[in-house]
Amino acid sequence: MIGGDALRYVLRRVSEGQEDDIAEPxxxxxxxxxxxxxxxxxxxxxxxxxxxxxxxxxxxxxHFVEEQAGQMSxxxxxxRLMPLRARKIFILKVIAHxxxxxxxxxxxxxxxxxxxxxxxxxxxxACQGISSSEPVCWHTVGFxxxxxxxxxxxxxxxxxxxxxxxxxPVCVFAIAKEPDQPLHLAWR
Ligand SMILES: [Zn+2]
Numbered sequence: 181m182i183g184g185d186a187l188r189y190v191l192r193r194v195s196e197g198q199e200d201d202i203a204e205p206x207x208x209x210x211x212x213x214x215x216x217x218x219x220x221x222x223x224x225x226x227x228x229x230x231x232x233x234x235x236x237x238x239x240x241x242x243h244f245v246e247e248q249a250g251q252m253s254x255x256x257x258x259x260r261l262m263p264l265r266a267r268k269i270f271i272l273k274v275i276a277h278x279x280x281x282x283x284x285x286x287x288x289x290x291x292x293x294x295x296x297x298x299x300x301x302x303x304x305x306a307c308q309g310i311s312s313s314e315p316v317c318w319h320t321v322g323f324x325x326x327x328x329x330x331x332x333x334x335x336x337x338x339x340x341x342x343x344x345x346x347x348x349p350v351c352v353f354a355i356a357k358e359p360d361q362p363l364h365l366a367w368r
Contacts, residue, residue: 214305214306214319215305215308215309218233218305218306218316218319219309219310221236222310222316229318231318233318233319233322234318234325235322236319236322237318237319237321237322237323237324237325237326238322238323238325239326240319240322241323241327241330242326244278255270255274256330258270259331264332267331267332268297268331268332268355269290269297270331271327271328271330271331271332272290272297272299272327272328272355273290274327275288275299275323275324276288276290276299279301287301287302287303288300288301288302289302293354295357296354296355296356296357297354298341298353298354298355299352299353299355300350300351300352300353301317301320301351301352302349302350302351304317304320304343304344306318306319306320306345307343307344307351310345311345311347312343312345313346314343314346315340315341315342315343315345316343316345317340317345317351318340320340320351320353321338321339321340321353324353324355325337325338328355332359334359334360335360336355336356336358336359337355337356337360338353338356339353339354339356340354341353341354
């Protein structure tokens with residue numbers, strides 16, 4: 181995902197010399213450290229940071245599942261009994277709750293706009309000190325996309341349609357109503 185030298189550079193920028201603290205990229209769940217990591221990756225990779233941060237967001241969700249193994253296996257059993265839309269709503273509520281918890285108050289909530297589900301993030305760490313003409317919370321997009329894939333076994337696109345980095349009051353992540361069509365390979 182990230183070359184060795186580049187990763188060391190990023191980790192150095194994040195930990196300010198305390199590289200041992202965060203030898204595992206997965207360990208970067210602390211929001212202040214995450215904010216610094218986000219800045220360093222953007223600086224180092226420019227436009228390519230979009231895909232890298234999306235991938236890190238997806239890995240962060242997988243790590244979250246491992247960390248909360250007991251709770252998540254109970255959730256996965258409950259999900260099997262639900263129709264698709266209910267699964268989406270359920271996992272989005274789990275995410276909103278867990279992201280809010282790390283901020284110690286409710287900062288992420290689920291809303292619906294014309295039948296389209298949206299996660300609203302009122303205090304995104306990725307946006308701190310960033311001013312941008314386009315949304316920057318690609319890590320969160322990857323995190324939500326992976327959560328939806330885990331809960332539904334399908335890929336749902338997530339688009340950040342409003343970002344605090346753009347001067348907007350909140351970050352809004354819109355979830356596609358329909359899953360992506362599976363790719364049909366030409367030689368099949
Ligand atoms: Zn944002």
